[in-house]
Amino acid sequence: xxxxxxxxxxxxxxxxxxxxxxxxxxxxxxxxxxxxxxxxxxxxxxxxxxxxxxxxxxxxxxxxxxxxxxxxxxxxxxxxxxxxxxxxxxxxxxxxxxxxxxxxxxxxxxxxxxxxxxxxxxxxxxxxxxxxxxxxxxxxxxxxxxxxxxxxxxxxxxxxxxxxxxxxxxxxxxxxxxxxxxxxxxxxxxxxxxxxxxxxxxxxxxxxxxxxxxxxxxxxxxxxxxxxxxxxxxxxxxxxxxxxxxxxxxxxxxxxxxxxxxxxxxxxxxxxxxxxxxxxxxxxxxxxxxxxxxxxxxxxxxxxxxxxxxxxxx
Amino acid sequence: xxxxxxxxxxxxxxxxxxxxxxxxxxxxxxxxxxxxxxxxxxxxxxxxxxxxxxxxxxxxxxxxxxxxxxxxxxxxxxxxxxxxxxxxxxxxxxxxxxxxxxxxxxxxxxxxxxxxxxxxxxxxxxxxxxxxxxxxxxxxxxxxxxxxxxxxxxxxxxxxxxxxxxxxxxxxxxxxxxxxxxxxxxxxxxxxxxxxxxxxxxxxxxxxxxxxxxxxxxxxxxxxxxxxxxxxxxxxxxxxxxxxxxxxxxxxxxxxxxxxxxxxxxxxxxxxxxxxxxxxxxxxxxxxxxxxxxxxxxxxxxxxxxxxxxxxxxxxxxxx
Numbered sequence: 001x002x003x004x005x006x007x008x009x010x011x012x013x014x015x016x017x018x019x020x021x022x023x024x025x026x027x028x029x030x031x032x033x034x035x036x037x038x039x040x041x042x043x044x045x046x047x048x049x050x051x052x053x054x055x056x057x058x059x060x061x062x063x064x065x066x067x068x069x070x071x072x073x074x075x076x077x078x079x080x081x082x083x084x085x086x087x088x089x090x091x092x093x094x095x096x097x098x099x100x101x102x103x104x105x106x107x108x109x110x111x112x113x114x115x116x117x118x119x120x121x122x123x124x125x126x127x128x129x130x131x132x133x134x135x136x137x138x139x140x141x142x143x144x145x146x147x148x149x150x151x152x153x154x155x156x157x158x159x160x161x162x163x164x165x166x167x168x169x170x171x172x173x174x175x176x177x178x179x180x181x182x183x184x185x186x187x188x189x190x191x192x193x194x195x196x197x198x199x200x201x202x203x204x205x206x207x208x209x210x211x212x213x214x215x216x217x218x219x220x221x222x223x224x225x226x227x228x229x230x231x232x233x234x235x236x237x238x239x240x241x242x243x244x245x246x247x248x249x250x251x252x253x254x255x256x257x258x259x260x261x262x263x264x265x266x267x268x269x270x271x272x273x274x275x276x277x278x279x280x281x282x283x284x285x286x287x288x289x290x291x292x293x294x295x296x297x298x299x300x301x302x303x304x305x306x307x308x309x310x311x312x313x314x
Numbered sequence: 315x316x317x318x319x320x321x322x323x324x325x326x327x328x329x330x331x332x333x334x335x336x337x338x339x340x341x342x343x344x345x346x347x348x349x350x351x352x353x354x355x356x357x358x359x360x361x362x363x364x365x366x367x368x369x370x371x372x373x374x375x376x377x378x379x380x381x382x383x384x385x386x387x388x389x390x391x392x393x394x395x396x397x398x399x400x401x402x403x404x405x406x407x408x409x410x411x412x413x414x415x416x417x418x419x420x421x422x423x424x425x426x427x428x429x430x431x432x433x434x435x436x437x438x439x440x441x442x443x444x445x446x447x448x449x450x451x452x453x454x455x456x457x458x459x460x461x462x463x464x465x466x467x468x469x470x471x472x473x474x475x476x477x478x479x480x481x482x483x484x485x486x487x488x489x490x491x492x493x494x495x496x497x498x499x500x501x502x503x504x505x506x507x508x509x510x511x512x513x514x515x516x517x518x519x520x521x522x523x524x525x526x527x528x529x530x531x532x533x534x535x536x537x538x539x540x541x542x543x544x545x546x547x548x549x550x551x552x553x554x555x556x557x558x559x560x561x562x563x564x565x566x567x568x569x570x571x572x573x574x575x576x577x578x579x580x581x582x583x584x585x586x587x588x589x590x591x592x593x594x595x596x597x598x599x600x601x602x603x604x605x606x607x608x609x610x611x612x613x614x615x616x617x618x619x620x621x622x623x624x625x626x627x628x629x630x631x632x633x634x
Contacts, residue, residue: 030430031437037427038445044460044503045448047471051463059463064471127351136344137337146354149362151615153560155585156608159592159600160369161361167379181361184354215346244453246567247585251592262455262567269459269571278463285456292451300444307447307508308515 048289052076052282059278076283094277100264101257102284109260110291112178113243117235123184125231128192129223133205134215143193150186162251173255178242188234194309195230196223232299233306240292261288373602378595391602402603405584406610408494412583413562413614415498417555424506425547428513429539443514447507454504454567461500462487462572490580493573497581500568505561509554516550517543548622555618563611584610 051059053072058065078084079092080102089097131143165181166172200223208218224231246262253263265284269276296303341348373391375384395402427446431439449457464471465486473483486496520543528538566585569575575582584607591600 030433034430034438034442038442041446041448041503041507043471044457044464047464048456048460060469064463064469064474123353127354130347130350134344134347136347137341142351142355149358151556151560152362153608153611154564155588155611156604157362157366157369158588159597159604160365160372162592163372163379163597164361164365164368181357183357186354189351189354215350219350240451244455246453246455247564247589250589262453265459266455266567266571269455269462270574273574276459276462278459281459282463285459288453289451289456296448296451301440304440304443304447304511307511308518 048282048285051278052286054279056277056279060275076279077287080280080283080287094280099256100268102261102264102287104257105259105261105264106287106291108258109243109262109288112175112245112260113239115175115179116182116242117238119179119183120185120188120238121231121235124188124192124234125196125224125227126219127184127189128194129196129219131189131193132197133200133202146186146189150190162248166252172252173258174252175258177248177252178245188238191234191306192227192230195233196227199230200226229302230306233302236295236299236303237306239295243292369601369604372598373605375598377598379597384598387598391599392606395599395602395606399587401579401582401587401590402584404579405582405587408580408582409563409565409584411494412498412501412565413559415494416501416562417558419498420502420506420509420558421551421554423502424509425513427506427510428517429543431510431514432517443511446510449504450507452504455571457500457504458568458571461496461503465496465499487573488577490577493577493581497565497569497572500572501562501565504568505558512550512554513547516547520546552619552622555622556615559614559618560611563607 047064050065050067053074053076054065054068055070055073055075058068075084075088075092078088079094079097080100082098082102084092084097089095131139161181165177169176171177204222204226205218208222213221244262245260246266249260249263250266253259259267261284265281265288268284269281272281372384374386374388376387376391377384431442452460463469465473467473467483467485467488470486472486476483484492486492524542525538528542533541563583564585565583566589569581569583570586570589573581575586584603588600588603588607591597591603
């Protein structure tokens with residue numbers, strides 16, 4: 001019954017039956033459209049997963065397959081995780097596959113993203129709290145400066161930034177360029193300020209201040225526990241952004257052992273541009289995406305609401 | 315009361331000197347607050363402002379990096395890029411074409427889907443919302459990998475579908491216009507989810523009573539949409555247009571791996587030019603290109619603001 005509910009509330013009495021038949025058709029069309037869209041949005045994920053389970057030859061048949069004809073195979077995963085038997089390595093024709101340390105790349109990427117999340121969430125919450133709940137000279141001016149930097153395109157100082165980081169500071173082949181320059185970000189400060197000013201009542205802060213708590217204690221003992229949800233949203237947005245970073249990584253990281261998973265996949269794709277090893281590329285992509293998918297589904301509700309609320313308050 | 319005011323005005327005006335001192339005392343009192351917000355300003359000075367200033371000096375020099383001296387060349391880098399660079403003009407045209415494609419279609423698509431998701435008593439709203447947002451977790455690199463198989467002219471899904479419904483297969487990544495459309499499709503798939511969520515958030519913030527009042531006044535759904543929804547979404551639209559423009563100008567990983575700028579440089583982007591200058595150790599020209607891109611974004615944003623303002627005022631007059 002509920003699925004037949006009209007698009008807009010039918011006015012009692014007035015041509016009720018005709019209106020509800022018309023809008024029932026509208027409902028069905030609406031659901032059909034939404035489902036088709038959902039399939040379009042999901043299909044690339046499906047083709048990635050199913051492609052990773054097929055032998056390479058199947059991916060170059062005259063048309064793609066919805067299901068591996070000989071059943072799913074884990075060869076590509078085994079090759080990447082270096083647990084393939086010598087025979088399988090032989091058969092794949094990739095004798096040098098063991099030069100790649102895929103688990104290490106995943107670990108590196110997680111390490112970069114994890115530390116970045118810790119730093120950014122902490123410093124942005126600190127600043128977000130200060131802008132949300134404190135009053136001090138030049139507060140609004142300073143906040144406007146932070147907001148204005150959001151409009152500054154990264155392209156403007158990208159070359160000198162790269163040179164500063166890579167040669168002046170000598171941070172080539174280190175992870176510091178992903179941690180230090182984005183210690184605190186305009187976006188993060190803005191977001192935490194919005195979250196804090198809309199969820200934490202002034203009274204809590206005031207009473208803690210009267211009790212003689214220091215500002216640092218207030219942030220770490222009172223604000224952060226209450227703001228855990230908001231910090232999670234910022235943390236996930238940061239994690240995904242850093243985890244998927246490619247441009248800067250491509251310039252900074254050249255040592256094989258320090259590679260991130262994105263860098264590995266990109267290099268692997270570029271090296272096999274004529275006949276891409278899609279089975280391996282897909283298996284790598286699936287393994288690279290799984291951690292993000294887990295995080296996504298665990299915090300799905302909070303994340304969606306966090307992104308949605310950004311617009312209203314912005 | 316009156317007495318109090320009188321006596322207050324009787325106090326001699328503080329000398330400018332002591333007003334400064336008072337401000338400084340006030341600031342000192344709030345030193346912890348400044349400490350808390352300082353990380354952003356410190357890293358912004360070191361990694362934002364300083365490189366920009368130094369980059370301007372660099373953009374007026376020829377410098378291959380390392381220990382070699384910087385050679386002053388005046389505006390030659392800018393002149394060279396703007397007049398004789400073989401790829402920059404193409405990159406500019408491509409970026410503008412893609413921008414012209416993506417902004418209207420992307421925003422319209424996201425808005426329509428958001429409106430559909432905002433229908434009252436919709437079952438499974440949360441599920442649809444999550445599915446559309448799912449591409450958010452994918453990286454530019456991975457999306458490019460998936461789409462290069464997806465759009466492959468011989469083995470890809472899209473051409474299979476076209477063949478099934480009796481259409482000619484399209485050489486997606488081989489011909490110039492289809493390649494540009496491919497990049498656009500990829501970006502739509504990747505970015506629509508976020509836009510849908512932002513629109514949906516904004517839609518849900520609109521008071522339902524406005525629609526009910528309009529309905530009582532005899533407005534139909536289309537009228538309500540253009541007279542209530544769209545005007546109230548203007549700030550969000552503006553925000554999204556500006557961020558989408560900046561984002562598109564930074565487009566790199568997806569095109570590098572999907573088309574590598576080809577065919578015949580028809581998907582070569584501005585940021586790709588910059589990365590190629592860096593790869594060629596042409597840092598002076600790279601820095602100059604940064605400022606050129608900055609100027610382009612400034613001009614585009616200005617035009618967008620003007621157009622939107624005109625559109626708003628025309629709309630406003632029509633409503634009156």
